[in-house]
Amino acid sequence: MTKRILIKGAAGRMGTNLIKTVASNPDTTLAYAVVHPEAPQLGQSVPEFAEVKYISDLSQATDFDVAIDFTSPESTLETLAHCQKLGKPLVIGTTGLNAEQKEKIQQASTSIPVVFAANFSVGMNLMFKLVEKAARVMGTYSDIEIIEAHHHNKVDAPSGTALALGEHICKALGRDLDEVAVKERNGLIGPRTKDEIGFSTIRAADVIGEHTVWFADIGERIELSHKVSDRITFARGAVHAALWLSQGPEAKLYDMTNVLGLDKL
Numbered sequence: 001m002t003k004r005i006l007i008k009g010a011a012g013r014m015g016t017n018l019i020k021t022v023a024s025n026p027d028t029t030l031a032y033a034v035v036h037p038e039a040p041q042l043g044q045s046v047p048e049f050a051e052v053k054y055i056s057d058l059s060q061a062t063d064f065d066v067a068i069d070f071t072s073p074e075s076t077l078e079t080l081a082h083c084q085k086l087g088k089p090l091v092i093g094t095t096g097l098n099a100e101q102k103e104k105i106q107q108a109s110t111s112i113p114v115v116f117a118a119n120f121s122v123g124m125n126l127m128f129k130l131v132e133k134a135a136r137v138m139g140t141y142s143d144i145e146i147i148e149a150h151h152h153n154k155v156d157a158p159s160g161t162a163l164a165l166g167e168h169i170c171k172a173l174g175r176d177l178d179e180v181a182v183k184e185r186n187g188l189i190g191p192r193t194k195d196e197i198g199f200s201t202i203r204a205a206d207v208i209g210e211h212t213v214w215f216a217d218i219g220e221r222i223e224l225s226h227k228v229s230d231r232i233t234f235a236r237g238a239v240h241a242a243l244w245l246s247q248g249p250e251a252k253l254y255d256m257t258n259v260l261g262l263d264k265l
Ligand code: NAD
Pocket: 008, 009, 010, 011, 012, 013, 014, 015, 034, 035, 036, 037, 039, 070, 071, 072, 075, 092, 093, 094, 095, 096, 117, 118, 119, 120, 121, 234
């Protein structure tokens, strides 16, 4: 049966790609397109779904199978509370959440299934596994650096994906990312410490998302890179996650490695 999807942030860069993806997938249809109260689209029909109008009052949106939210941390927590109240599953793509906000997602996932992922592309989820493997072989003796580039409108840095790469590397090495992450270097900072993981951020024009991880030893280095050239990649991953949730997995916090079956790699 066709699954009815609620999209929050429907007028955003990801939201418009999500609507296109839902429209082109025979297993999904758009139940609600929720936008910011000041969005110019409010009250208009969604181009791909003439019968659906953009709304801003989430409490009106009750008849759906799965919600997908790519907005802001505060807005995502509002969607989380709404889904929890209705007992509906939720896909979260928003990045830049702090530890307290992430804890709220963790708590809610004891009563509803949630897929929360820093990156919904297949390639990046494979790369999470590849950096774990590289870290197990070269991580203890090499210098690890993570370089990311995004468009000039991105508000959070380093990107959620760069931090997730750092988390996967730390998991493989038994390090705590909060202790070893170096997110700024400026002035007389002294030599690099052995265990640190450096983050470099580029913000430029229309770059959608590029990440490279260096494992650098004296005389050789491995570089693992991933580049996204179209947001539709993330949208397809998020809709795939929504369909996976609609099959009724137990209430739990999942990520894309669970959805794609890569968790055993
Ligand atoms: P965007 O600014 O183009 O879109 C966000 C939209 O959310 C905007 O239209 C904004 O008006 C809307 N919004 C904000 N508060 C709202 C509210 N209370 N109710 C309804 N709508 C609200 O940004 P974007 O590029 O689409 O990215 C959105 C988020 O998704 C960011 O956190 C970004 O980092 C993240 N993102 C994640 C992935 C991933 O794979 N996980 C991929 C791309 C982007």
